Amino acid sequence: xxxxxxxxxxxxxxxxxxxxxxxxxxxxxxxxxxxxxxxxxxxxxxxxxxxxxxxxxxxxxxxxxxxxxxxxxxxxxxxxxxxxxxxxxxxxxxxxxxxxxxxxxxxxxxxxxxxxxxxxxxxxxxxxxxxxxxxxxxxxxxxxxxxxxxxxxxxxxxxxxxxxxxxxxxxxxxxxxxxxxxxxxxxxxxxxxxxxxxxxxxxxxxxxx
Numbered sequence: 605x606x607x608x609x610x611x612x613x614x615x616x617x618x619x620x621x622x623x624x625x626x627x628x629x630x631x632x633x634x635x636x637x638x639x640x641x642x643x644x645x646x647x648x649x650x651x652x653x654x655x656x657x658x659x660x661x662x663x664x665x666x667x668x669x670x671x672x673x674x675x676x677x678x679x680x681x682x683x684x685x686x687x688x689x690x691x692x693x694x695x696x697x698x699x700x701x702x703x704x705x706x707x708x709x710x711x712x713x714x715x716x717x718x719x720x721x722x723x724x725x726x727x728x729x730x731x732x733x734x735x736x737x738x739x740x741x742x743x744x745x746x747x748x749x750x751x752x753x754x755x756x757x758x759x760x761x762x763x764x765x766x767x768x769x770x771x772x773x774x775x776x777x778x779x780x781x782x783x784x785x786x787x788x789x790x791x792x793x794x795x796x797x798x799x800x801x802x803x804x805x806x807x808x809x810x811x812x813x
Contacts, residue, residue, distance in 0.1 A: 614689045621688030621695050622681040629680075629723060632665045633673050648721035649707060649775075651714035660707025666721040676723045679757065683730035686749070694793045701786035702729020702779050709778025725775030725782075728764070731757060732783025740787045743795045 636644040647662040667673035688695045706725030714720055734753055738746030764777040794802075 614691070617692060617695075618685040618687075618689035622685035625684045625723075626677060626681050629665060629667065629673060629676070633667050636666065645719060645721055648719040649710050649714060650719055651711050651716055657708075657711055660703065660711060663707065663721050664703060664723040664726050667723070668721060672722060676727060679731070679760075680723055680727045683727060683734060686734055687730055690793045694790065697790050697792060698730065698733050698783070698786045699726060701790070702726045702733070702782040705729070705782030705785060706775050706779035709781065710772060710774045713778075714772065714774045720772045720775055722772065722775070724763070724772070725779035728760070728776045728779035729783035729786065731760065732780040733786045734783075736784060736787040737790075737793060741794050742798055746795075 632644070636642060644666055645668070647656075647659050648666055649659050649663045650656045667676065684695070687698050703726050706729055710720050710725065731753065735750040738744070738748070738750050760776075763771065764773055764780055766773045791799075791802075
C-alpha cells in the first residue's frame with residue numbers, strides 16, 4: 605500500500621470514529637430528553653454503590669443538558685479523529701484505558717450520593733494520550749502534535765482540580781491518568797523506527813541465549 609492510499613484510509617478511519625462518537629452521544633441525548641424524560645441519568649456513576657459499578661460503561665454516553673453535550677462534542681470529535689487516524693486498535697486501546705480508569709477512579713473518589721455523567725472523562729484521557737504519546741514513542745511528529753494541542757487546550761488543565769460546582773473533576777483527573785497510562789503501555793501506535801529497534805533488540809537477546 606503506497607503512502608497516499610494509506611493516508612486516505614487513515615483519514616477515513618479517523619472520520620468514522622469522530623462521526624460515530626458524535627452520533628452516539630447525540631442519539632442517546634435525544635432519546636433521554638424526548639423519550640425517557642431524563643430518567644437515563646440514573647445510569648451515571650454513583651460512587652461506592654457496588655450495584656451500579658457497571659455504569660462506568662454507560663455514564664460517558666449521557667449528558668445533563670445542551671450546553672454539556674455541545675461542550676463535549678467538538679473536542680471529543682477532534683480527539684477521536686486524531687486517535688482513530690492511527691488505527692482501530694489504537695483507538696480502542698486508548699478509549700478502554702480512558703473509560704476504565706476514569707470510571708473506576710470516579711466511582712472510588714467521587715462524593716457519595718453524587719451522580720456523574722458525561723464523556724469528559726474519556727475526552728481528558730484522549731487528550732492526555734495525544735499530548736504525551738510522542739514522548740513515550742520518541743516520535744517527533746507526535747511530539748509536535750502534542751505541543752499544538754497543549755497550546756489550544758491548555759485551559760482544560762483546570763478541569764482536573766475541584767472548585768466548579770456540578771463539574772466532575774474526579775472524572776477529568778482519572779481520565780487524564782488513564783490517558784497517561786495508555787501512553788506508557790500502548791505500543792500499537794509506535795512509529796516503524798521504534799518497532800524495528802525493539803524487534804532488533806529482542807532478536808539480539810534471543811541470539812545471546
